[in-house]
Amino acid sequence: MTATVIDGKEFAARVRAKVAGHVTRLKDENGITPGLAVVLVGEDPASQVYVRSKGKMTVEVGMNSFEHKLEVNTSEEDLLALIEKLNNDPAVHGILCQLPLPKHLDEDLIINSISPAKDVDGFHISNVGLLGTGQKSMVPCTPLGCLMMLRDHHGSISGMNAVVIGRSNIVGKPMAQLLLNDSATVTIAHSRTKDLADVVRAADIVVAAVGRPEMVPGDWIKQGATVIDVGINRIDAPEKGEGKTRLVGDVDYASCVEVAGAITPVPGGVGPMTIACLLANTVTACCRANGLAEPEGLTA
Numbered sequence: 673m674t675a676t677v678i679d680g681k682e683f684a685a686r687v688r689a690k691v692a693g694h695v696t697r698l699k700d701e702n703g704i705t706p707g708l709a710v711v712l713v714g715e716d717p718a719s720q721v722y723v724r725s726k727g728k729m730t731v732e733v734g735m736n737s738f739e740h741k742l743e744v745n746t747s748e749e750d751l752l753a754l755i756e757k758l759n760n761d762p763a764v765h766g767i768l769c770q771l772p773l774p775k776h777l778d779e780d781l782i783i784n785s786i787s788p789a790k791d792v793d794g795f796h797i798s799n800v801g802l803l804g805t806g807q808k809s810m811v812p813c814t815p816l817g818c819l820m821m822l823r824d825h826h827g828s829i830s831g832m833n834a835v836v837i838g839r840s841n842i843v844g845k846p847m848a849q850l851l852l853n854d855s856a857t858v859t860i861a862h863s864r865t866k867d868l869a870d871v872v873r874a875a876d877i878v879v880a881a882v883g884r885p886e887m888v889p890g891d892w893i894k895q896g897a898t899v900i901d902v903g904i905n906r907i908d909a910p911e912k913g914e915g916k917t918r919l920v921g922d923v924d925y926a927s928c929v930e931v932a933g934a935i936t937p938v939p940g941g942v943g944p945m946t947i948a949c950l951l952a953n954t955v956t957a958c959c960r961a962n963g964l965a966e967p968e969g970l971t972a
């Protein structure tokens with residue numbers, strides 16, 4: 673039996689429609705238009721694609737999009753000054769600083785300079801601490817999108833064995849925290865993990881966030897397990913013609929789809945959900961900033 677394919681693209685469209693509804697209500701009833709500011713430093717081509725796509729979808733759901741493109745050698749001082757300006761701008765409810773930043777900029781310092789209330793990435797230490805203690809916070813978009821798909825597919829994940837491969841601050845760690853908050857039994861694997869295949873074989877839920885193309889083969893997957901593929905890897909695709917590339921996940925889709933119970937594809941899985949959750953977080957931040965009831969079902 674082949675796995676149910678979890679359609680992240682379609683799910684994300686539903687989340688965005690919900691967000692758009694709340695935006696309309698905020699405008700009509702409260703005279704407020706939620707605004708998202710995205711800061712991009714440098715000209716990394718992949719980052720440019722994401723930022724463009726974020727801006728387009730922000731406008732599509734009726735919110736204001738403020739794009740700030742800074743040159744690659746922008747000083748820390750100038751970037752901090754921009755963030756301070758956005759922190760104090762009442763039209764801006766969410767601020768995202770696209771990562772990775774150029775090497776000369778201190779990523780921790782920059783992230784922690786964003787007002788926690790506007791930190792729609794959920795990367796500020798204060799939001800990380802709130803999430804870790806089960807308090808209301810801004811929740812990182814990619815893990816939130818994964819959680820929404822898992823809850824939708826399983827109803828409840830309480831008591832399930834979940835293995836997260838990857839321990840980054842932006843995906844692996846917050847993902848593990850969210851799974852734990854939903855009462856899954858959580859294992860975090862990483863590059864030093866011994867017998868990774870056996871660790872993964874014990875999982876009812878596998879979340880792969882490694883950054884290695886098609887690293888997880890089907891024979892690591894327990895029959896019927898749910899596989900969430902966070903990886904976004906661009907690889908050469910000579911079969912499509914010379915110089916062509918294609919996008920693959922961290923999971924070997926062809927073999928995993930044969931054993932898994934459910935699986936997210938790449939593209940069309942976690943990626944679109946990440947952007948939808950960014951918009952959801954912006955509406956949530958806007959409601960909180962204005963003392964309004966926040967939308968249900970759009971956060972953890």
Ligand SMILES: NC(=O)C1=CN([C@@H]2O[C@H](COP(=O)(O)OP(=O)(O)OC[C@H]3O[C@@H](n4cnc5c(N)ncnc54)[C@H](OP(=O)(O)O)[C@@H]3O)[C@@H](O)[C@H]2O)C=CC1
Nearest residue numbers: 814838839840843862863881882883902903904942943946
């Ligand atoms: N769909 C989306 O919206 C998003 C997708 N991504 C994608 O997700 C992937 C992960 O991103 P990110 O978390 O930022 O990546 P990082 O490079 O920050 O982290 C990768 C993690 O994988 C671990 N790892 C590396 N090699 C192995 C291995 N051989 N076996 C087991 N673990 C290993 C590393 O371990 P160690 O800590 O020991 O080095 C590290 O914890 C990437 O493909 C990225 O493009 C990222 C963000 C959003």
Ligand SMILES: Nc1nc(=O)c2c([nH]1)NC[C@@H]1CN(c3ccc(C(=O)N[C@@H](CCC(=O)O)C(=O)O)cc3)C=[N+]21
Nearest residue numbers: 722769770771772793813904939940941943944946947
């Ligand atoms: N501060 C910050 N926040 C982020 O959330 C953040 C970041 N920095 N840096 C980079 C990563 C990566 N990321 C993705 C978002 C959407 C897709 C996405 O929509 N992917 C499409 C395909 C896009 C394509 O074709 O390239 C899909 O999977 O279907 C992918 C990756 C957000 N990130």
